[in-house]
Amino acid sequence: MVKMPKKERALGMYKDMYLIRQYEEAIYYLFLEGIMPGTIHQSHGQEACAVGMIYDLRKEDYILTTHRPAGHDLAKGVSLRSMMCEMFGKAEGCCKGKGGAMHTGDISVGAITANAIVGGNLPIAAGVALRCKMLKTDNVAVCFFGDGASNEGAFHEALNAAAVWKLPVVYVCENNLYSATTSIKMTTAVENVAADRGSAYGIPSEVVDGNDVLAVNEAAKKAIKRARDGKGPTILELKTYRIGGHSRNDACGYRPKEEEAEWFSRDPVTTFRNRLLAEGVASEEELQEVEGAILAEIDEEIEYAKNAPEPQPEDALTDVYWEGGIA
Amino acid sequence: MAELSIADALKQAIREEMRRDEAVFCLGEDVDIEGGMGGAFTVTKGLAEEFGNERILNTPIAEILIGGVCVGAGITGMRPVADLQYGDFLFCMMDQLVNQAAKMCYMSGGTVHVPMVLRAPCGATNRGAQHAQSLESYFTHIPGLKVICPSTPYDAKGMLKQAIRDDNPVLVFEHKLLYGGSRKEKDAMKVAGEVPETDYTVEFGKAAVRREGTDVTIVANLLMSYRAQEAAVELEKEGISCEVIDPRSLVPFDYETVEQSVKKTGKLCIVHEDTYNNGWGAQVASHFAEHNIFDLDAPIKVVAAYDTPTPFAAPMENYVIPSTKRIIETVRELAKF
Numbered sequence: 001m002v003k004m005p006k007k008e009r010a011l012g013m014y015k016d017m018y019l020i021r022q023y024e025e026a027i028y029y030l031f032l033e034g035i036m037p038g039t040i041h042q043s044h045g046q047e048a049c050a051v052g053m054i055y056d057l058r059k060e061d062y063i064l065t066t067h068r069p070a071g072h073d074l075a076k077g078v079s080l081r082s083m084m085c086e087m088f089g090k091a092e093g094c095c096k097g098k099g100g101a102m103h104t105g106d107i108s109v110g111a112i113t114a115n116a117i118v119g120g121n122l123p124i125a126a127g128v129a130l131r132c133k134m135l136k137t138d139n140v141a142v143c144f145f146g147d148g149a150s151n152e153g154a155f156h157e158a159l160n161a162a163a164v165w166k167l168p169v170v171y172v173c174e175n176n177l178y179s180a181t182t183s184i185k186m187t188t189a190v191e192n193v194a195a196d197r198g199s200a201y202g203i204p205s206e207v208v209d210g211n212d213v214l215a216v217n218e219a220a221k222k223a224i225k226r227a228r229d230g231k232g233p234t235i236l237e238l239k240t241y242r243i244g245g246h247s248r249n250d251a252c253g254y255r256p257k258e259e260e261a262e263w264f265s266r267d268p269v270t271t272f273r274n275r276l277l278a279e280g281v282a283s284e285e286e287l288q289e290v291e292g293a294i295l296a297e298i299d300e301e302i303e304y305a306k307n308a309p310e311p312q313p314e315d316a317l318t319d320v321y322w323e324g325g326i327a
Numbered sequence: 328m329a330e331l332s333i334a335d336a337l338k339q340a341i342r343e344e345m346r347r348d349e350a351v352f353c354l355g356e357d358v359d360i361e362g363g364m365g366g367a368f369t370v371t372k373g374l375a376e377e378f379g380n381e382r383i384l385n386t387p388i389a390e391i392l393i394g395g396v397c398v399g400a401g402i403t404g405m406r407p408v409a410d411l412q413y414g415d416f417l418f419c420m421m422d423q424l425v426n427q428a429a430k431m432c433y434m435s436g437g438t439v440h441v442p443m444v445l446r447a448p449c450g451a452t453n454r455g456a457q458h459a460q461s462l463e464s465y466f467t468h469i470p471g472l473k474v475i476c477p478s479t480p481y482d483a484k485g486m487l488k489q490a491i492r493d494d495n496p497v498l499v500f501e502h503k504l505l506y507g508g509s510r511k512e513k514d515a516m517k518v519a520g521e522v523p524e525t526d527y528t529v530e531f532g533k534a535a536v537r538r539e540g541t542d543v544t545i546v547a548n549l550l551m552s553y554r555a556q557e558a559a560v561e562l563e564k565e566g567i568s569c570e571v572i573d574p575r576s577l578v579p580f581d582y583e584t585v586e587q588s589v590k591k592t593g594k595l596c597i598v599h600e601d602t603y604n605n606g607w608g609a610q611v612a613s614h615f616a617e618h619n620i621f622d623l624d625a626p627i628k629v630v631a632a633y634d635t636p637t638p639f640a641a642p643m644e645n646y647v648i649p650s651t652k653r654i655i656e657t658v659r660e661l662a663k664f
Contacts, residue, residue, distance in 0.1 A: 122395070
């Protein structure tokens with residue numbers, strides 16, 4: 001078990017995880033109530049992956065995320081308001097209502113527009129990392145993908161080049177065991193879909209408990225340092241589990257109940273909360289205070305987003321080509 | 328002013344832009360290997376000597392990677408210029424091009440933009456069906472991409488420089504028979520021309536009138552712009568005066584220049600090497616049917632490759648790709664109205 005960090009750091013991680021959990025829960029209920037438009041691919045259950053990986057990144061480092069981007073984006077510092085407004089399709093959304101749930105991000109904090117083509121972000125991450133290297137910065141790219149992406153051709157092309165060019169990138173597979181509704185065992189012969197393939201590219205890899213934020217963070221620190229030091233890419237495979245379905249209206253009929261019960265008993269947010277209490281890092285009252293503040297903030301931003309102005313229909317015609325402005 | 332081939336004009340454009348802006352770099356398969364060809368058609372040969380292999384980056388044979396690297400480097404401030412070797416290989420990177428490069432600016436609400444240039448050699452040259460296609464039309468259908476097709480050394484340099492400075496993804500279609508590089512192509516045309524050594528760019532969306540005329544307007548790009556001019560010379564002898572317009576860029580397209588010509592001639596013939604069905608000529612024809620039907624006194628004609636994959640054997644290839652003769656026959660019919 002990884003040693004508990006100092007209070008400020010530990011609580012910081014807990015706050016980030018709790019924010020993601022409550023954000024996703026709120027979105028889920030808004031969706032069930034018929035208030036939230038579009039589709040949703042939620043990240044609750046995978047909070048430790050996002051927070052453990054991103055906690056020590058700089059603003060100038062980049063993340064590349066997927067169709068399940070909320071946890072990563074919030075952890076990297078995309079504003080809650082701009083995320084919520086985007087979910088409601090409002091003009092103040094982080095993509096002005098043009099992206100939606102699968103394309104959130106904010107490049108000004110290093111969160112690149114989320115990518116909803118499975119595996120599509122892996123070669124893009126190579127390009128981002130190449131840029132960091134060419135400009136002689138020591139910034140890095142962290143690229144998240146799911147187990148399903150490991151069977152895309154883009155995975156192979158990106159990892160091979162990242163290795164041969166020693167790119168400053170960390171490839172992070174969040175293996176939640178299901179590619180949409182298909183068990184990864186049905187489509188992949190190796191046990192660890194990303195990590196077992198690292199040796200084929202000459203990339204060091206590690207399998208990590210993705211529900212343990214401190215374990216993830218420990219592995220992240222090593223991989224990020226390796227990238228910053230110019231030693232090349234690392235593959236981290238984080239074993240984790242979705243709380244919800246693949247997307248809206250997915251009741252997870254394909255997942256055995258015993259499997260769900262086993263994973264839910266190791267819920268990353270609850271587990272970490274219990275450790276904070278057990279090890280005397282924070283009191284119940286302190287945690288409740290932190291949680292109350294986050295819940296209030298989410299409620300406030302939901303109300304704000306609900307009442308925020310819609311985009312004008314003809315706004316659809318702008319941004320097809322870049323028209324200048326934010327560089 | 329030096330007389331340059333298109334291949335050398337493109338090289339000069341890249342060299343000048345790389346000197347001007349450190350964000351510009353080249354990548355692709357075999358872009359500059361010692362003893363290699365410099366892409367497939369010599370354009371990037373020798374550039375590593377000046378810029379090193381960090382900025383003249385030889386890649387694995389991995390088009391998804393090349394596309395992705397362009398997108399990733401582009402959105403974070405670089406200006407990648409990729410060489411595809413053969414335009415046909417663009418299909419291997421369609422996701423990166425169509426779902427990523429073309430949509431990133433829009434999906435992000437304009438907070439991200441993707442400067443990147445893809446150089447795609449095109450045209451049938453006795454290489455069979457997978458190294459032969461004229462692919463411009465596919466990409467004109469995708470909002471977010473720009474599509475250009477320079478056919479002279481002057482335009483090649485000026486438009487490639489413009490493409491590198493553009494903040495959006497630009498596809499540059501270069502015809503294999505027009506390069507005139509050190510790699511000899513059977514049936515290649517000699518198109519060397521004056522290219523200023525000064526810094527200049529050629530704006531997109533401005534067609535070039537290659538020959539003035541009064542009876543029939545012919546719109547033709549790349550190799551076909553030369554065949555159309557040859558046809559015009561022959562037709563002149565029969566008393567048919569043709570105006571030949573080279574659009575130079577397909578997205579944006581200069582409808583205005585064509586419209587002025589059509590108002591004068593009343594007859595429009597579009598010629599491209601791409602296949603007939605839904606080729607860019609169909610879009611141009613549709614535009615003029617929609618907007619200028621009363622300026623026309625004859626049907627609009629599209630001369631295009633027949634709807635087959637490109638055959639290998641010369642008699643068949645020459646039959647499928649529009650010949651000067653086919654253009655002459657079509658325009659002759661048109662002139663009878």
